[in-house]
Each structure stands twice: as C-alpha cells, then as structure tokens.
Amino acid sequence: MKFVLESNSSRPAYHHCYEILRDKILNGELPGGTKIVEEKIAAELGVSRTPIRDSIRKLEYEGLIVKKRVVNPTEKDLRNMFGVRLLLEGYSARCAANFLKENEIEKLYEYVEIGRRGTKEEIMSANESFHNDIVKASNNPVMIDIIDRMQAIIYLLRKTVVIYNRPHLIDEHEEIYEAIKARDGERAEMLMKKHLEMDLNFYLHVMGR
Amino acid sequence: MKFVLESNSSRPAYHHCYEILRDKILNGELPGGTKIVEEKIAAELGVSRTPIRDSIRKLEYEGLIVKKRVVNPTEKDLRNMFGVRLLLEGYSARCAANFLKENEIEKLYEYVEIGRRGTKEEIMSANESFHNDIVKASNNPVMIDIIDRMQAIIYLLRKTVVIYNRPHLIDEHEEIYEAIKARDGERAEMLMKKHLEMDLNFYLHVMGR
DNA sequence: AATATATTTTTTGTATACAATTTATAAATA
C-alpha cells in the first residue's frame, strides 16, 4: 500500500489531508453524493481519523461536503450563489475598468483569444482566469475568498453542465473586455451581471431536465 | 466546580461548546486578543479537548478566532468587510422596497422610533433588527449567512467603537425606511450604501486614534 | 408482501496518552 502522506512533511497532516481531499472532490474522483467515511479516507491517506476529521470539517464549512457527503448543489443553491456572484463580480468588473493596468487588460484579451482558438482544456482554464483576474481587481481579499468558495462549488457541476462552450460565452467575455479597455466601469459591471445571468440560466436549463 | 455541559444533552458536545465559546467571544467575556487554550476551555466546560478543538476550528473558519486568539479586526479588515456589506445590504434594501409587506415595513419604523426613545440596550437591539430584517428581505440564505458572519466580527468592536448613538444614524435609518415605504428600491439601495459608508468612516475615525 | 420490531454492523463522538512543536524562561556570551 502506497501512503500518500510521508511523515517528513513540514506542515501538519490535517492540512495536507484537506488539500488532497479537496482535490479529489474538485477533480471528480469523489463525485457529488459520495459518502465520506472518516476511517476509509484515513486508511487511504495513511493517517489516523483525527486529521481527517479536521479536513472534513473544513470542507463542510466551505460547502463542498454536506452531511458527510460530497455536495450536490440544487437549483436553489445555484440561484442563491449566483445572486451573490452577480453583485460581487459585477463590482469587480467595475474595479477592473477603473484600476487595471493596460498590460493586465491585454491579458484579458488573450483569454478571449484562447477561448476562440484553444483546446477544451485551454479554453476552460482561460475562462477561469478571465473571471479570476477580474475578481482580483477588487483588491478585496474578503470578497475574493467568498467568490472563490462559490466558484469551487459551481465548478463541481462542470461534468453535468458543460459550460465552456456555451453559445455566446466568449462573445460576452469580449464585450466585458472591451468595456474594461474603454474604462467604462458602469458598462463593465452591467455586462458582467448579464453574463453571469446567462451562465445561471444555462446551468438551470441543463439541470432542469 | 459547576460544569456548563450536562451529559444528558441531546446534541453533540462540540456543538454546545461552539455556541458557548461564541457567546463568550461576542459578549466580551473573551475580549479581542485573548489566547484561546484548548485545555483551559475544556476544563471550564467539563469536556475533553476533542470537542473543544472542533468548536475552535469552526470559529476560526468564521473569523472570530485567528491564530488561537480572539480576533482583533484591523482597519483593512473593516474596509474589506464593509466593501462586501455595501453591495449585499444595498441589494437587500432594494429587495425590501420591492417585496416587503406593509406590516413588515411598519416594523422597520418601530425600530426607528425605539432608536429615538429607547434605552441604550433597546436602541442597540432595534438597530440590529433594522438591518437584519432588511437583509432577510433578500430571501437569499447564502447572502444572509455571509452578512451575519461579517456582522458578528464587526459586533466585537462595539465596546471600542460606541456606534449606537452615532450622529445621524437614526435619521439615516428613517430615510431608508421612507424609501422602502415609498417602494423606491433604487433610492433605498443608494441610501443603505451611504449609511454603511458613514458607519465605516465612524469606525475608522474612532480606531485611527 | 408489507410493516414493524429487534439485532447486528457501521460510523461518528469523545476521552486520553503521547509525540511534535511552539512558546516562555533561564543561562551564557559579547
């Protein structure tokens, strides 16, 4: 049996366990609905239940585990999370228009181009970066943290809801980019909100079948 | 020694411990900066370290404990939290104007009246209710949860920053109430944002000395 | 066969012991 954790690691085991468990959830190895049993995970990672419990608690707090199972976001969950995202990412887009440097704005355009010409993996990564770079423009770690947590939960659905090639998605990104480049904060905010609403409706449409 | 926790309790001990610890932090019994030592708390509550660890972890996630100490929010923390509150509570005020029933709106006015005529404790409670009722109008549990967590942290400062009788505070509440009563969502949102900005500046002014 | 009840198994919650780490204290050196 190959243990994932070696004893010579410098950081506490529960932190490593947390990261490994989180990865397993996000990469789909532990799909939504999977029962998380402390002893099973502990044996897999070659540690006792104690650090595993800590990591599970953290993931519960983050909303990735609910009642000892990998979360399966409902439509209502999606609506609620997008309701918050709309406001925070809309504001972030306004910040991006007001504060981003020219070269940072050009990076946004590169993401748009990759969205048009890249492979599936490149497109997915570029689309994430497009949003993340804009969120960072808020320069507000509290806000960034809230958005990151919600994005992680929404990310879980990417196998059910293939969103990277949703119609108009890249066009919408380009429009947002153009508003930011034109330093039109109000328009950037409005377009980001519209864009996220389109995303939400796509999720709801695919899930509601 | 009188133990706070009895063994006949129905819910897990770590949940009780969490609530008791949280109360002690919020009511000032454990002021900002206090070192939280697992064994000490465990002895006080008559349980082992295990459930105490769980509750401390939860309070760490919530931001009430940072590095084993009761949090002491910095000016930057305040700015960041208010940045988020502005957006979410502004939106909530708009919802209140659009969706609240007449009798719910009249409750808001009662809070304003208590703010003018009540005792210190009555005023503090009414001011909290004024915000909480508006936040609930968002009807978005994700949003409500985020705001509640930030309010808890800000609440810790109430001994340092006596805000319940800040100049204009009740007048601002009344203006927000009037906009909601007039079903003017846009104005309610704008006034709530202004109101929270005034709050923030008051905190920053008192802290920056 | 369907429902209820008892029994077993699994899983979680808690206490405790000890190891690893961090923090505080004392001693030594410049």
Next chain:
DNA sequence: TATTTATAAATTGTATACAAAAAATATATT
C-alpha cells in the same frame, strides 16, 4: 545591558480505544 543560546514548560497535533448514535440487516408480526 543586550543578544544569543540552551533548557524547561506549555500547547498543539496525532493515534488509539471505547462509548454513543446511526444505518443496515434480519426477524417477527400483521
């Protein structure tokens, strides 16, 4: 005296054992 360095104390991290609770299975009853 101030600053290192060594030592001791306090505190946290981890493993483990057992109790409590929950879940699953089998048995009995209608």
